[in-house]
Amino acid sequence: xxxxxxxxxxxxxxxxxxxxxxxxxxxxxxxxxxxxxxxxxxxxxxxxxxxxxxxxxxxxxxxxxxxxxxxxxxxxxxxxxxxxxxxxxxxxxxxxxxxxxxxxxxxxxxxxxxxxxxxxxxxxxxxxxxxxxxxxxxxxxxxxxxxxxxxxxxxxxxxxxxxxxxxxxxxxxxxxxxxxxxxxxxxxxxxxxxxxxxxxxxxxxxxxxxxxxxxxxxxxxxxxxxxxxxxxxxxxxxxxxxxxxxxxxxxxxxxxxxxxxxxxxxxxxxxxxxxxxxxxxxxxxxxxxxxxxxxxxxxxxxxxxxxxxxxxxxxxxxxxxxxxxxxxxxxxxxxxxxxxxxxxxxxxxxxxxxxxx
Amino acid sequence: xxxxxxxxxxxxxxxxxxxxxxxxxxxxxxxxxxxxxxxxxxxxxxxxxxxxxxxxxxxxxxxxxxxxxxxxxxxxxxxxxxxxxxxxxxxxxxxxxxxxxxxxxxxxxxxxxxxxxxxxxxxxxxxxxxxxxxxxxxxxxxxxxxxxxxxxxxxxxxxxxxxxxxxxxxxxxxxxxxxxxxxxxxxxxxxxxxxxxxxxxxxxxxxxxxxxxxxxxxxxxxxxxxxxxxxxxxxxxxxxxxxxxxxxxxxxxxxxxxxxxxxxxxxxxxxxxxxxxxxxxxxxxxxxxxxxxxxxxxxxxxxxxxxxxxxxxxxxxxxxxxxxxxxxxxxxxxxxxxxxxxxxxxxxxxxxxxxxx
Numbered sequence: 001x002x003x004x005x006x007x008x009x010x011x012x013x014x015x016x017x018x019x020x021x022x023x024x025x026x027x028x029x030x031x032x033x034x035x036x037x038x039x040x041x042x043x044x045x046x047x048x049x050x051x052x053x054x055x056x057x058x059x060x061x062x063x064x065x066x067x068x069x070x071x072x073x074x075x076x077x078x079x080x081x082x083x084x085x086x087x088x089x090x091x092x093x094x095x096x097x098x099x100x101x102x103x104x105x106x107x108x109x110x111x112x113x114x115x116x117x118x119x120x121x122x123x124x125x126x127x128x129x130x131x132x133x134x135x136x137x138x139x140x141x142x143x144x145x146x147x148x149x150x151x152x153x154x155x156x157x158x159x160x161x162x163x164x165x166x167x168x169x170x171x172x173x174x175x176x177x178x179x180x181x182x183x184x185x186x187x188x189x190x191x192x193x194x195x196x197x198x199x200x201x202x203x204x205x206x207x208x209x210x211x212x213x214x215x216x217x218x219x220x221x222x223x224x225x226x227x228x229x230x231x232x233x234x235x236x237x238x239x240x241x242x243x244x245x246x247x248x249x250x251x252x253x254x255x256x257x258x259x260x261x262x263x264x265x266x267x268x269x270x271x272x273x274x275x276x277x278x279x280x281x282x283x284x285x286x287x288x289x290x291x292x293x294x295x296x297x298x299x300x301x302x303x304x305x306x307x308x309x310x311x312x313x314x315x316x317x318x319x320x321x322x323x324x325x326x327x328x329x330x331x332x333x334x335x336x337x338x339x340x341x342x343x344x345x346x347x348x349x350x351x352x353x354x355x356x357x
Numbered sequence: 358x359x360x361x362x363x364x365x366x367x368x369x370x371x372x373x374x375x376x377x378x379x380x381x382x383x384x385x386x387x388x389x390x391x392x393x394x395x396x397x398x399x400x401x402x403x404x405x406x407x408x409x410x411x412x413x414x415x416x417x418x419x420x421x422x423x424x425x426x427x428x429x430x431x432x433x434x435x436x437x438x439x440x441x442x443x444x445x446x447x448x449x450x451x452x453x454x455x456x457x458x459x460x461x462x463x464x465x466x467x468x469x470x471x472x473x474x475x476x477x478x479x480x481x482x483x484x485x486x487x488x489x490x491x492x493x494x495x496x497x498x499x500x501x502x503x504x505x506x507x508x509x510x511x512x513x514x515x516x517x518x519x520x521x522x523x524x525x526x527x528x529x530x531x532x533x534x535x536x537x538x539x540x541x542x543x544x545x546x547x548x549x550x551x552x553x554x555x556x557x558x559x560x561x562x563x564x565x566x567x568x569x570x571x572x573x574x575x576x577x578x579x580x581x582x583x584x585x586x587x588x589x590x591x592x593x594x595x596x597x598x599x600x601x602x603x604x605x606x607x608x609x610x611x612x613x614x615x616x617x618x619x620x621x622x623x624x625x626x627x628x629x630x631x632x633x634x635x636x637x638x639x640x641x642x643x644x645x646x647x648x649x650x651x652x653x654x655x656x657x658x659x660x661x662x663x664x665x666x667x668x669x670x671x672x673x674x675x676x677x678x679x680x681x682x683x684x685x686x687x688x689x690x691x692x693x694x695x696x697x698x699x700x701x702x703x704x705x706x707x708x709x710x711x712x713x714x
Contacts (some may be wrong), residue, residue: 073466098466099714109455118712355475357456
């Protein structure tokens with residue numbers, strides 16, 4: 001049983017490899033040879049305007065004989081800011097957060113590894129956005145605009161550069177110093193100009209690819225800013241808002257199950273879709289309705305075209321994650337860690353039992 | 358982060374303590390101050406007449422500030438025997454099985470402990486059966502009949518003896534040598550005669566408490582064997598069958614959610630209730646229908662009487678487990694392990710992260 005750290009994941013994972021294993025996993029999913037269990041979120045109010053939230057999801061990828069369980073044990077506060085409502089996970093675990101991936105071997109049942117989810121999380125979200133660019137953006141897309149300057153924005157820049165040969169990227173985020181530091185850092189990483197812009201519209205107007213990767217749960221892009229032929233995507237559909245999505249000629253989603261299944265203490269063991277446990281509308285039922293939307297895997301599988309022509313506006317809603325992503329990326333991380341002798345080995349026997357469970 | 362072994366759990370847990378913490382947890386549940394996420398089972402056929410099955414469930418118990426996740430990573434075969442269909446978990450993890458409980462601190466989010474589920478499993482099922490005896494059997498119940506001679510039968514004998522002062526127990530299981538060894542061993546443990554019987558009816562006729570704790574998924578008790586005033590219970594409703602349950606004047610269940618939520622590969626990310634992924638009818642929809650049954654916690658909470666008089670036949674269907682049980686018993690095990698310095702301490706930092714998840 002291997003304990004792998006975020007630092008090790010960082011040295012092991014490349015965006016290119018990550019996109020390749022996810023592409024394979026989505027094809028497996030398309031052929032119904034993979035399985036994910038929808039994310040469930042359990043909410044308990046703490047009495048200090050925060051919630052304890054326990055999230056879990058699972059994915060099984062038989063071709064790699066890996067089952068993955070992703071767990072988040074969070075204390076979350078929602079707060080109003082001039083830019084909208086923001087959700088903040090409180091780092092109360094000695095200044096850290098708690099997000100874990102446990103990997104299991106489907107041949108033996110054994111737990112193979114535990115690793116933090118942070119680095120994988122950035123990779124898998126961005127890699128999926130990158131695959132959407134690969135299959136949905138114009139073949140000659142050369143420019144990108146980006147909203148957000150956090151860790152998800154960082155990996156999104158890299159996956160876009162894997163998917164297309166870009167000439168430059170414009171980035172907007174509300175804090176000037178933050179977007180400038182981000183642009184400076186990312187320019188050096190991807191080797192093309194990453195340009196901080198002062199007005200939000202400049203990160204969309206006239207650009208081929210427009211991506212929102214913020215922690216905002218209110219609209220950050222206006223429909224007027226999006227021109228013909230653009231590919232637009234987001235990590236939360238609320239970042240785009242209904243009118244931006246409505247402007248697209250073709251919309252695909254990561255999963256038709258847009259909202260997690262919520263269980264809220266005091267309401268019995270009842271599953272609640274699209275309700276509002278935190279009273280901030282993050283998962284409003286009115287904003288769902290993706291039940292019959294095209295899922296990304298059907299485009300990868302060749303069943304549906306990602307784009308019909310160079311004039312269409314395409315939109316990818318990189319909504320709720322799938323356990324499958326953690327199985328695919330986790331399997332890759334695990335095999336590389338074994339190959340390179342990384343991670344801390346714990347006795348397998350600590351995690352098996354001779355008592356019939 | 359503490360790694361606790363089954364052997365340590367055995368030295369730490371007593372049935373009396375276990376019943377006490379579960380009683381408290383059920384009261385919390387009754388007052389809607391606890392939360393469980395229904396068990397989900399993910400099925401993938403292996404191609405060798407077995408399935409890989411990944412099960413998980415969760416429970417949050419704020420009064421103890423503990424969240425528990427219970428995981429089973431099993432390879433399961435179903436086989437026909439003269440006594441009915443049996444389900445066998447294959448010990449392919451170096452000869453062992455894989456069932457784990459992970460405990461989280463709701464104050465900080467931190468993972469507090471990982472322990473195998475085997476010993477806890479025996480305790481929590483039997484403790485719940487014991488609480489049902491406490492609240493539903495006649496106050497003067499003095500005799501018990503038992504079906505099964507496995508590990509669950511063992512703990513069930515102990516919890517019955519905590520709930521009532523018994524004079525003797527009769528035990529039946531199909532293999533003579535097994536039931537005799539069991540009776541011999543248990544007599545010494547509980548200090549009252551445990552008598553092996555050769556005919557199945559002898560473990561029910563004229564007895565005050567009749568409990569089925571087998572791994573059979575077909576009926577083991579006939580309705581004619583149950584007399585007035587008896588309290589009957591089972592760990593799977595199929596052990597009793599519909600006619601035994603129908604004979605009872607009052608029936609309570611552990612949970613109204615009798616069947617887990619199944620996801621079967623090849624059928625999309627669809628939740629399937631009561632279907633038959635393994636084609637052996639373990640979770641047939643026709644045998645469910647407990648959606649409005651009385652749950653044990655309502656009896657503990659004083660809302661419903663467990664028994665009206667000494668003539669009634671009462672029946673407790675100790676059906677599907679609740680994550681809450683693992684939170685309650687897990688919290689107890691963890692606090693005792695800390696108190697007595699047991700378990701292997703791993704650095705907390707291995708299981709937290711400074712990367713925002």
